[in-house]
Amino acid sequence: MHRPTISEQTAIGTESVPFSRRAGLRGMALGLAGIVGAALLAGCKLTKPDFKAVDVTGASYAQGFTLTDASGQRRSLADFKGKLVVVFFGFTQCPDVCPTTLAELAEVKQLLGADGDKLQGVFVSVDPERDTPEILQAYVGNFDPSFVAFRPTLEELAEVAKAYKVYYKKVPGSTPETYTMDHTAGSFIYDTNGRLRLFTRYGSGAQALADDLKILLSES
Numbered sequence: 001m002h003r004p005t006i007s008e009q010t011a012i013g014t015e016s017v018p019f020s021r022r023a024g025l026r027g028m029a030l031g032l033a034g035i036v037g038a039a040l041l042a043g044c045k046l047t048k049p050d051f052k053a054v055d056v057t058g059a060s061y062a063q064g065f066t067l068t069d070a071s072g073q074r075r076s077l078a079d080f081k082g083k084l085v086v087v088f089f090g091f092t093q094c095p096d097v098c099p100t101t102l103a104e105l106a107e108v109k110q111l112l113g114a115d116g117d118k119l120q121g122v123f124v125s126v127d128p129e130r131d132t133p134e135i136l137q138a139y140v141g142n143f144d145p146s147f148v149a150f151r152p153t154l155e156e157l158a159e160v161a162k163a164y165k166v167y168y169k170k171v172p173g174s175t176p177e178t179y180t181m182d183h184t185a186g187s188f189i190y191d192t193n194g195r196l197r198l199f200t201r202y203g204s205g206a207q208a209l210a211d212d213l214k215i216l217l218s219e220s
Contacts, residue, residue, distance in 0.1 A: 052208040053204065054198060056198060072133065077122070078194060084216055086209075102143040104209070120146065121140070121146070124152065133151055168181060191216045
């Protein structure tokens, strides 16, 4: 009796499934693969927006603070829930970075149009020795009346800077009163649910920040 060779067995096994059925199964598999691939791509678009700033969603640092504002009230970032919050660390005698950042933030508010009121600017002083409540309030109010300034004690400043991984250092001047401050120049951005989402570098521009904030607003 003739026993089929391996090649013959393979051929018989293949021929036992009609060609039309095999083609249909193959087409179905390809179709399912395409659907799964499209779903994965759609999921990526939903979970990974095209931000211009650095996406720090899920970071364990910069989770908020409770400090005294320029009006003497103890407040926390949770008080601004429902708004997009942009937190910047600086000092009122800063010659360039701080005023530029706050001016751009005021411009961003204008670029958001009807949603401008959903933006909350927050300024945290790294120079509480010179930045009195009166000076702070006048300073941030010069850029936008809605901006809020915080004046931590030296001890609180050390704690919040550590929690935010923010750098600051006093740089001596020609006299004890004319020192300046080196400090981190970026801003921390929170969505309307109070979650840290982005870190934007100094010099990124108002339009780039406005575009990122519009994405965050579209999620809420």
